Amino acid sequence: MIYHLSSIAKVITMEAIETRYRTHTCGQLRGGDVGRTVALAGWVHSYRDHGNLVFIDLRDRDGLTQLVFDPDTCGKANHDEARKLRSEWVIGIRGQVTARGDEALNPKLPTGQIEVRVTDLTVLSISSTPPFVPDEHETVSEDKRLVHRYIDLRRASMQQTLRTRHRVTKLMRDHLSDLGFWEIETPFLTKSTPEGARDFIVPSRLMPGCFYALPQSPQLFKQLLMVSGCDKYMQIVRCFRDEDPRADRQAEFTQLDVEMSFVDRENVIAVTEGLLRRIWKEILGKDLPDPIPHMDYDQAMSQYGSDRPDLRYGMKLHDITDLAQQTDFGVFKSAAMVKTIAVPGGGKLSRKETDALADWAKGLGAKGLAVTKVTAAGLDTGVAKFLAPIAAKLIERSGAGDGDLLCFAADRSRIVHKVLGELRLKMARDLNLAPSSEFAWLWVVNFPLFEFDEEEKRFVSTHHPFTAPLDEDLSKLDSRDRPVVESIKSKAYDIVVNGSEIGGGSIRIHRMDVQQKVFSLLGIDEAAQKQKFGFLLDALHFGAPPHGGIALGLDRLIMILRGTTNIRDVIAFPKTQSGADLMSGAPSAVDDKQLREANIRVVLPPGKPPAAS
RNA sequence: GGGCGCGUAGCUCAAUUGGUUAGAGUACCGGACUGUCGAUCCGGUGGUUGCGGGUUCGAGUCCCGUCGCGCUCGCCA
Numbered sequence: 001m002i003y004h005l006s007s008i009a010k011v012i013t014m015e016a017i018e019t020r021y022r023t024h025t026c027g028q029l030r031g032g033d034v035g036r037t038v039a040l041a042g043w044v045h046s047y048r049d050h051g052n053l054v055f056i057d058l059r060d061r062d063g064l065t066q067l068v069f070d071p072d073t074c075g076k077a078n079h080d081e082a083r084k085l086r087s088e089w090v091i092g093i094r095g096q097v098t099a100r101g102d103e104a105l106n107p108k109l110p111t112g113q114i115e116v117r118v119t120d121l122t123v124l125s126i127s128s129t130p131p132f133v134p135d136e137h138e139t140v141s142e143d144k145r146l147v148h149r150y151i152d153l154r155r156a157s158m159q160q161t162l163r164t165r166h167r168v169t170k171l172m173r174d175h176l177s178d179l180g181f182w183e184i185e186t187p188f189l190t191k192s193t194p195e196g197a198r199d200f201i202v203p204s205r206l207m208p209g210c211f212y213a214l215p216q217s218p219q220l221f222k223q224l225l226m227v228s229g230c231d232k233y234m235q236i237v238r239c240f241r242d243e244d245p246r247a248d249r250q251a252e253f254t255q256l257d258v259e260m261s262f263v264d265r266e267n268v269i270a271v272t273e274g275l276l277r278r279i280w281k282e283i284l285g286k287d288l289p290d291p292i293p294h295m296d297y298d299q300a301m302s303q304y305g306s307d308r309p310d311l312r313y314g315m316k317l318h319d320i321t322d323l324a325q326q327t328d329f330g331v332f333k334s335a336a337m338v339k340t341i342a343v344p345g346g347g348k349l350s351r352k353e354t355d356a357l358a359d360w361a362k363g364l365g366a367k368g369l370a371v372t373k374v375t376a377a378g379l380d381t382g383v384a385k386f387l388a389p390i391a392a393k394l395i396e397r398s399g400a401g402d403g404d405l406l407c408f409a410a411d412r413s414r415i416v417h418k419v420l421g422e423l424r425l426k427m428a429r430d431l432n433l434a435p436s437s438e439f440a441w442l443w444v445v446n447f448p449l450f451e452f453d454e455e456e457k458r459f460v461s462t463h464h465p466f467t468a469p470l471d472e473d474l475s476k477l478d479s480r481d482r483p484v485v486e487s488i489k490s491k492a493y494d495i496v497v498n499g500s501e502i503g504g505g506s507i508r509i510h511r512m513d514v515q516q517k518v519f520s521l522l523g524i525d526e527a528a529q530k531q532k533f534g535f536l537l538d539a540l541h542f543g544a545p546p547h548g549g550i551a552l553g554l555d556r557l558i559m560i561l562r563g564t565t566n567i568r569d570v571i572a573f574p575k576t577q578s579g580a581d582l583m584s585g586a587p588s589a590v591d592d593k594q595l596r597e598a599n600i601r602v603v604l605p606p607g608k609p610p611a612a613s
Numbered sequence: 614g615g616g617c618g619c620g621u622a623g624c625u626c627a628a629u630u631g632g633u634u635a636g637a638g639u640a641c642c643g644g645a646c647u648g649u650c651g652a653u654c655c656g657g658u659g660g661u662u663g664c665g666g667g668u669u670c671g672a673g674u675c676c677c678g679u680c681g682c683g684c685u686c687g688c689c690a
Contacts, residue, residue, distance in 0.1 A: 046650075046651080046652095048648095048649045048650065048652050048653095049646090049649095049652090050646055050647055050648075050649065050652080050653090051645070051646040051647075052646075052647045053646095053647045053648065053649075054649095055648080055649050055650065055652085057650070064650095066649085066650065068648085068649095070647080071647095086641090087640085100648090101648080103648080104648055104649080104650085106649095106650060108650080109650085112650090129623065129640070129641060130623085130624095130640090131623055131624070132623080132624055132625095132640090133624085133640080135651080137651055138624075138625080138639090138651095139624090139625065140624065140625080141619095141620090141624085141625085141682080141683095142682075142683075143681075143682050143683085144623095144624075146682090193690085195690050196689085196690040197688080197689050197690075198688085198689085216689095216690085219690095241689060242689095243688055243689040244614095244687085244688065244689080245689095246684085246685080246689085247683090247684070247685090249689070363616090363685095363686080364686090460690070461690050462690075463690065464690045465690075467690095576681090576682065576683085577682075577683070577684090578681085578682085580681090582681095582682090
């Protein structure tokens, strides 16, 4: 696990609130405090027993302070007690802050100019031998960390993450409050929504057989708050989606949810940029581009094969469908689309490695992956012999240079973009092409409003069914012609940094007639509309203002700020890939009484033993 | 639901082609030590090799099943 702690601009220490236990924190004392009598409390981070002198590094969330137990100053009883101290015991001490001698300075610690010569020691709490110690030098498997999360969270990097998370949410509230936003809570026990992810459901005791759903997001409620005249709403809110987790995804996650009335796309974008600019400045000391560039969805897909391109490196996709027709290569001539990317320095890959790439591409649905190497003399190896007639134009169009590897995908556009888009990411990772300390920001705009679901043979919303189409495309909502419907663009926008989508939103539909046309196009009939979204549709009858908003993924934002690729690192009490909390043991069976009250009977799938309660 | 990887001492790991009593570092326990800061030195305790079954003269190692963790595809408006 790598953290770029060095990017944290300054060491932040807290002021201790003076109590009977302490006058200062363990990260607070400096050379200027020499001579003071202080009290400290914290955990024994490490001990070094020299028989006569005993050194203790005392830790709290603020840092480490070295304590010295010298029988001459602390007395024999305290010295004997000090020799018994072990890792993670909780102690309180009193003593004098003294300057360290020149040879005893510790430049690794902010408190390294001083130490505290102890006069009084109180053991506040002893600890069993811990399963692991919360030291950054230790590497501990993640499941052990999750079982004893309260110990893992004592580690400096985890504390730094929790502190960063707090500072970011405070900035969000302060910044948006200053702009006139109100934080308004929305229900967690709510109505199941038909589209989108699988819902977590909660049985109703009072209405047997009925269920609440936990919100996938407060989408409908924040729109209703706009209809309610609240004008500017924000909430830092938990969302729930019952889908399999990933490295950057948990079933419950946190969003900064924002909605505004009487705005257009650029107003929401401006508010979001202002907030992100302030967060990056205050947390990392870095500036964002002003403005953050916009890119059309169509351009992102055709040039990068992704709707969230990582712009820290090149390797653009180049369309060579026309050139491919001039070759005798059957795979190229028969394909609907042929595109290529030039991998810088990829020419050093071995035959074995490029063969492995082809296998990898097959896993993504491609029939294969054609490659050739670019040398000073022209194209060499791989499919070079087929490309001789177009070699010069190919090199010119792709911008490839000596030592690059040209990779080709020939297929339907969806497969071509998927394979080359993923290949871009893989090559950047394998060849280390992405500078880790840079941030490449981007707004992706003009998404298609609908996508055709080949399996269900119907249109589905790209974003969600309340997203407004561009004004110039309104008339196309009456069409059922697939190319026409697919050409409708929406007022949706995603904010992307380094290939990670950290937020997205849209201007919503505020007119009843438009909303009904969209439902109709999605194949949701009037009865279903009324049953699923009746309350929103009702609200649109009673004077809905033009409105729109955005939701930022707080967990992913913190991941980027902290330089981790593991979402569990930025959540205090996260769950595993099977949705378990290894510390509490959730989920677990409940007793029969609880089931009866909830009017629930458990029917296990065949072959599954009942869970232990 | 599918694919890949991992599971050995409290922790992190090793163990040759299947071969003697499963080792090391660290932690822990005992001892020594007045300037350490990942202290040092000496000695010691510590194992259901995730679990169940199988193959074999012999299994940490091979096979089958199962559980857990991770990555990933599907999924995630």
